[in-house]
Each structure stands twice: as C-alpha cells, then as structure tokens.
Amino acid sequence: MNKIIKYVLYDIVRSKIVVAYTLFLLLLSIGLFNLGGSADKGLLSLLNLVLLTVPLISIVFATTHFYNSYEFMELLVSQPIRRSKIFLSEYLGVSLSLSAAFLIGVGIPVLLFAPGATGLYLVLTGVFITFIFVALAFLASVITRDKAKGIGIALMLWFYFALIYDGIVLFILYSFGDYPLEYATLALTALNPVDLGRVMVLLNLDVSAMMGYTGALYKSIFGSGWGVGIAFLILVLWVLVPLLISRRAFIKRDL
Amino acid sequence: MRNPSKHIIIWTACAFVLLLTSLQAVGGTLKVCSTCEYRSVKAAVSKAKAGDVVLVDGGTYKESGIEITQPIRLIGQNNPVIDGQNSGQLITVASDNVTIQGFTLQNVATSYTRDDAAIRVRQQNNIRILNNTILKTYYGIYLQYADSIVIKDNVIKGENLGKTESSLGNAIHLYYTDDVQIIGNDVQGHRDGIYLETVKNSKVQRNTSHQNMRYGLHFMFSDNNVYTHNTFQKNGAGVAVMYTTNVHMEYNTFEDNWGAASYGLLLKEINNSFIHNNIFRRNTTGIHMESSSRLDFKNNDFERNGWAIKLMTTCIDDTFRLNNFTGNSFDISTNGNAQHNYFEHNYWDKYTGYDLDKDGIGDVPYRPVSLYSMLVEQVPPSIMFMRSFMVDLLDNMEKVMPSIIPQTLVDEQPLMKKIDHDNNREFVQVLRQTASAPWRER
Numbered sequence: 264m265n266k267i268i269k270y271v272l273y274d275i276v277r278s279k280i281v282v283a284y285t286l287f288l289l290l291l292s293i294g295l296f297n298l299g300g301s302a303d304k305g306l307l308s309l310l311n312l313v314l315l316t317v318p319l320i321s322i323v324f325a326t327t328h329f330y331n332s333y334e335f336m337e338l339l340v341s342q343p344i345r346r347s348k349i350f351l352s353e354y355l356g357v358s359l360s361l362s363a364a365f366l367i368g369v370g371i372p373v374l375l376f377a378p379g380a381t382g383l384y385l386v387l388t389g390v391f392i393t394f395i396f397v398a399l400a401f402l403a404s405v406i407t408r409d410k411a412k413g414i415g416i417a418l419m420l421w422f423y424f425a426l427i428y429d430g431i432v433l434f435i436l437y438s439f440g441d442y443p444l445e446y447a448t449l450a451l452t453a454l455n456p457v458d459l460g461r462v463m464v465l466l467n468l469d470v471s472a473m474m475g476y477t478g479a480l481y482k483s484i485f486g487s488g489w490g491v492g493i494a495f496l497i498l499v500l501w502v503l504v505p506l507l508i509s510r511r512a513f514i515k516r517d518l
Numbered sequence: 519m520r521n522p523s524k525h526i527i528i529w530t531a532c533a534f535v536l537l538l539t540s541l542q543a544v545g546g547t548l549k550v551c552s553t554c555e556y557r558s559v560k561a562a563v564s565k566a567k568a569g570d571v572v573l574v575d576g577g578t579y580k581e582s583g584i585e586i587t588q589p590i591r592l593i594g595q596n597n598p599v600i601d602g603q604n605s606g607q608l609i610t611v612a613s614d615n616v617t618i619q620g621f622t623l624q625n626v627a628t629s630y631t632r633d634d635a636a637i638r639v640r641q642q643n644n645i646r647i648l649n650n651t652i653l654k655t656y657y658g659i660y661l662q663y664a665d666s667i668v669i670k671d672n673v674i675k676g677e678n679l680g681k682t683e684s685s686l687g688n689a690i691h692l693y694y695t696d697d698v699q700i701i702g703n704d705v706q707g708h709r710d711g712i713y714l715e716t717v718k719n720s721k722v723q724r725n726t727s728h729q730n731m732r733y734g735l736h737f738m739f740s741d742n743n744v745y746t747h748n749t750f751q752k753n754g755a756g757v758a759v760m761y762t763t764n765v766h767m768e769y770n771t772f773e774d775n776w777g778a779a780s781y782g783l784l785l786k787e788i789n790n791s792f793i794h795n796n797i798f799r800r801n802t803t804g805i806h807m808e809s810s811s812r813l814d815f816k817n818n819d820f821e822r823n824g825w826a827i828k829l830m831t832t833c834i835d836d837t838f839r840l841n842n843f844t845g846n847s848f849d850i851s852t853n854g855n856a857q858h859n860y861f862e863h864n865y866w867d868k869y870t871g872y873d874l875d876k877d878g879i880g881d882v883p884y885r886p887v888s889l890y891s892m893l894v895e896q897v898p899p900s901i902m903f904m905r906s907f908m909v910d911l912l913d914n915m916e917k918v919m920p921s922i923i924p925q926t927l928v929d930e931q932p933l934m935k936k937i938d939h940d941n942n943r944e945f946v947q948v949l950r951q952t953a954s955a956p957w958r959e960r
Contacts (some may be wrong), residue, residue, distance in 0.1 A: 315907055429908035440897040448899035462902055477898040479778040
C-alpha cells in the first residue's frame with residue numbers, strides 16, 4: 264500500500280499543479296496577513312478564502328486526478344492487489360498531497376502571523392475540508408465513468424456545500440422564524456462541513472462576543488472541550504461516510 | 519526693596535492671621551487615636567459640637583453605627599480604617615454641612631430590610647464625601663432626599679464573586695437628590711456602579727465604573743444632568759438610562775461590555791439629549807435605543823462592536839452626524855421599516871461608493887442596515903451564518919436593489935475618510951490634566 268501511495272504522490276508532484284496550489288495559498292495568506300492589519304482580521308479573511316477555494320480546488324483536482332489515473336488503476340487491478348487497497352492508496356495519495364500543500368501554504372503563515380488556538384482551528388478545519396472534499400470527489404468519480412459528468416457532479420457538490428446550502432437554511436430559518444430554532448440551526452450546521460468549520464473558527468475568534476444572545480449560546484457549546492470534540496467527530500464522519508460509500512462502489516464495480 | 523519695613527509688616531500680618539486661623543482650628547478639633555482622649559470615632563463624634571473637626575489618626579477602629587448629628591468635619595489622617603465587622607451601617611449623617619474625608623470604610627453585611635451602607639445620608643443638605651476607600655460593603659454611599667452634595671475621589675470596591683444580582687447593593691446610590699457632583703470616583707464590584715433615581719441638575723465627571731454585576735451607570739427620571747469623561751468598562755449589562763430628558767453625555771468611554779444582554783449604552787425614553795464625542799468600543803451592542811426622540815449624536819466613535827447601534831422603530835427625530843463606524847459586525851440594525859431618523863456625514867468603513875468631485879463626500883448614498891442584520895433581528899439563530907459567502911452575496915444584491923431594508927434609513931452624504939477626532943482627544947487629555955489638579959472646592 265505504501266508503495267502505491269508513493270507512486271501516486273510522485274505522479275501528483277510531477278504534474279506541478281499541487282506546487283502551484285501551494286504557492287497560490289502561500290501568496291494569498293501572506294498577502295492577507297499583511298493587508299489586514301491585525302492578526303484577527305487576517306484570520307477572518309483567510310477563513311473566507313479557505314472555505315471557498317480549498318473545497319473547490321480539492322474537489323476539482325481530485326476528480327480530474329481520479330479519471331486521469333484510470334489506466335494506472337486498471338493496471339493495478341490486474342495485479343494481485345485488493346481493490347480496497349488500491350482505492351484507499353489513491354485517496355490517501357491525493358488528500359495527503361493536497362493537505363501538505365495546505366499546511367505549507369496556510370499553516371506556515373498562520374504559525375508566523377497568528378499563532379494560537381484559533382489559528383490551529385483554522386488549519387485543522389482546512390485539512391479536514393481537504394480530506395472531506397477529496398472523499399466527495401471520489402464519490403462523484405465512482406458514480407459515473409464519464410469524465411465530464413463526474414466533474415459536473417463534483418462541481419455541483421461544491422456549489423451545494425459552499426453556496427446553496429446556506430441559502431436553503433437561511434430560507435428555512437426565515438420561514439420558520441416564529442419557532443425556537445436554536446438547536447435546529449445547530450443540527451443544520453452539522454449537516455454541512457463548510458459551515459461547521461466556519462462556525463468553529465468564528466466562535467473561537469474575538470468577534471464571537473459580538474454575536475449577542477444566540478451567539479453566546481453557541482459559544483458556550485462550541486467554546487467547551489466537549490463541543491469542539493463533537494464538532495471534530497462530525498468532521499471525521501464527514502470524511503468516512505463518503506469514503507466508505509465510494510470504496511464499496513469501487514470494489515463492486517465493473518471497471 | 520526700597521522699603522523693607524513694609525515687607526516685614528506684611529509678613530508679620532500674614533503670620534498672625536495664619537496663627538489665628540490655626541488656633542481656631544485647634545480649638546475645635548477632637549483627636550481620635552489609640553493614645554488620645556478619644557479612642558473611638560463614635561465617642562468623639564457624639565461629643566463634637568457644630569463646626570468642630572474630628573481628626574482620626576491612622577489605625578483600625580472596629581465600630582459601626584456612627585451617627586453624625588452636628589455639622590462637623592470628620593477627617594481621617596494617615597488612612598484610618600473603620601471596620602464594621604459586618605455589624606451594620608458604618609456612618610449615618612443626620613445633619614447638614616458635614617464633610618467625611620480620608621477614611622477606609624469596610625465590611626458591611628448584606629441587609630435586605632435596612633439597606634446598610636458605608637455612608638448613609640438621609641434628608642440632609644450640603645454634604646461632602648471625599649477621598650474615602652470603601653471596601654466590601656452592601657451599599658457604598660447611599661443618599662436620599664439630600665441636596666448640594668459632593669462625592670469626589672472615592673474608591674468603592676465591592677465583592678461580587680459568587681453573589682447574585684439581588685444580593686448586591688449599589689456603589690453610589692442616590693435617590694431624590696439635587697445638585698450633586700460625582701467626580702473622579704472609581705467604583706467596581708457592586709450591582710450598579712452609579713445609580714441615580716430622580717437626581718437633577720447634577721454633574722457626573724471623570725468616574726471609572728467597571729466590573730459591576732449589572733450596570734456601570736443607571737439612571738432614571740434624572741433630568742438636566744451632565745456626564746463627561748467617564749469610563750464604563752466590563753460591566754455585566756453596560757450602562758442603562760431611562761425616562762429622562764435633557765441629558766448631556768460627552769467624552770465618555772463605553773467599552774468591553776460583552777454578553778448576551780449587555781449594552782454599551784441602553785437608551786429608553788431619553789429625549790432632547792446630546793451624546794457627543796463618546797467612544798463605544800468592543801461592546802456586544804454599542805447603543806440600543808428605544809422610544810428615544812430628538813437625540814443628537816455627534817462625533818462619536820463606534821469601534822469593533824457587534825452591533826454599533828440598534829435603532830428601534832419607536833425612535834424618531836434622532837440625528838446622527840459626523841460619527842465614525844469602524845470594524846463593527848453590524849453598523850445599524852432595526853426592527854421595522856418605518857424610519858424617521860436622520861443620518862448625515864458619517865464615516866462608514868463598509869462604504870464602497872466613490873467620490874468623483876473629490877469633495878470628501880461619497881456620491882452614492884450609504885444604507886447602513888444590511889439585509890442580514892434585518893434577518894438576524896427577526897431570526898436570531900441565523901447569526902450562525904455570519905460571514906458565510908451566501909450572506910455576503912445576499913447583502914450585496916440587496917445593496918444594489920434595496921427592497922427589504924428600510925428605504926429611508928440612509929446616509930445621503932457619507933464621508934470618504936475617517937473623521938479625525940484625535941484633536942478632540944488631545945483636548946480631552948488637557949481637560950483631564952487640569953481637572954486632576956486639586957479641585958477648587960465650593
């Protein structure tokens with residue numbers, strides 16, 4: 264398995280896209296920290312960036328990579344290697360290289376300009392989101408053999424999690440505004456990893472105190488060790504569920 | 519120098535006058551110390567006649583229930599401590615023209631029926647309470663039905679750890695009192711820092727009120743008062759003022775009042791008042807106002823608040839001019855469409871318009887209420903979507919084509935650059951320095 268991961272990693276690094284991604288993140292983070300003035304402000308701008316671009320790039324890159332290495336996978340399948348191993352190696356190869364890019368591109372600037380718990384949450388959230396969206400990309404890729412269709416599905420997924428979902432939830436909240444929605448909203452945020460990451464970072468920032476009564480309620484939940492633990496557990500679930508579903512599909516499927 | 523004898527005469531005359539006055543003072547002085555004729559403050563005070571000075575030397579006096587029935591001056595030297603040991607009220611003033619100065623008063627237990635205080639004044643006029651330190655008391659200074667009062671340079675520190683709001687008293691509590699000067703006090707750890715009920719024609723200046731359980735400053739039915747250069751910091755619920763007209767609030771700082779129901783300044787039914795040159799910094803809500811009309815907000819700085827101003831639709835004819843709004847999560851939020859308030863020439867850091875004619879005033883009007891702030895006002899849980907990309911998108915769409923946000927709540931002439939109030943601040947510094955010089959006593 265390690266050998267396959269090594270080959271996948273080698274292949275990815277050779278394509279130079281990941282290197283470009285690293286540089287892009289690095290430039291943006293350093294730029295934002297220098298522009299923003301305070302570290303908090305820099306973190307906030309970086310948060311918005313991370314939550315928008317990291318899922319997009321992860322999902323598009325992972326999908327195209329999956330289709331591009333189709334022949335390699337077919338070759339491996341013909342060898343006495345278990346399919347599950349091949350699939351997980353591919354997954355780990357892609358997500359590890361993308362997270363490494365993220366850690367270098369965002370982690371190092373955060374460590375330099377805004378070290379602390381909030382920075383740590385931001386970096387952890389970014390890494391989780393990379394893993395989650397690579398898993399979603401693989402799910403999209405095993406659903407269909409058509410590359411264009413696969414990328415289409417991946418983009419739709421990104422569009423849904425980054426944009427549409429918030430719109431739908433806001434609409435629901437607006438429609439049912441007369442009911443007590445505090446805990447319902449909490450459950451609804453857990454259903455979107457992007458929101459969950461955003462809320463977790465935001466509530467650990469200074470601004471959380473500015474969010475009034477409801478903000479205080481959520482802060483008491485997310486500020487505690489318990490809340491953070493559960494939030495990360497949900498993020499782990501968000502990695503595992505799509506990954507296991509797609510692995511199952513990959514194993515059963517006629518290549 | 520031509521006529522030295524003239525100088526000698528003047529100097530002798532001066533010395534003589536000094537001698538006379540000091541003699542007179544000694545004549546009416548009752549000294550209290552461990553080796554003096556009087557060993558307790560109570561004994562000396564009960565013997566003192568009108569115009570006397572009771573001079574208490576350093577040391578700890580374990581007594582309470584001191585009742586001042588004559589117009590005397592009770593003065594502490596070398597910081598004497600009067601320790602009530604939780605046995606009741608410390609000093610009760612039952613005479614006009616009394617001065618209490620230079621004591622440390624401590625340990626008054628909570629008493630729900632008697633409202634015990636360190637210093638209590640009931641129906642007396644012309645009282646001066648200066649330079650005292652009041653520690654661990656139920657109420658600190660409690661006045662009722664009194665006129666012409668000076669409360670100056672006292673430090674009042676309560677202990678609110680593990681206590682509830684209802685088991686705490688106020689640091690400075692005034693009820694039906696006119697013509698008061700509350701100056702340069704530092705109050706903390708009580709229920710309300712400064713509580714004024716029906717207190718008129720008074721001045722509250724240069725006080726610091728912080729870490730109180732409820733309000734830093736709380737007043738009602740207190741017309742014609744002036745509040746300047748005070749700092750209200752980290753109070754449980756900030757500052758709340760109600761049912762009053764003609765208030766002047768200038769050069770005050772309201773900061774770090776964080777919490778679910780905490781306001782930098784809560785205005786309820788405040789009318790015809792002036793709120794100028796104040797700083798509102800890092801509060802959950804900078805100003806919350808309801809049923810407040812004809813207020814003039816000018817030259818204030820709103821920095822990094824959750825909501826800079828919550829303007830309820832019950833407020834009419836309020837004017838907001840030349841204020842800075844920077845780094846607030848929401849600039850203005852409101853609960854309805856009807857708006858009869860006037861915004862002009864403010865600086866908003868969220869303003870994205872342009873200024874083609876370079877006159878420093880943006881050519882496009884600015885609408886400080888965002889769609890999202892309206893939504894949060896109606897459905898509080900939607901605060902969870904703060905800084906979501908969707909929210910920014912909706913806000914920008916609404917800005918281009920306003921349909922839900924109030925049409926009339928608009929700054930037609932927003933400023934392009936932050937107003938520099940720093941000149942004023944320097945002026946404040948000068949004011950503070952001159953004011954901290956010995957106060958000319960009335």
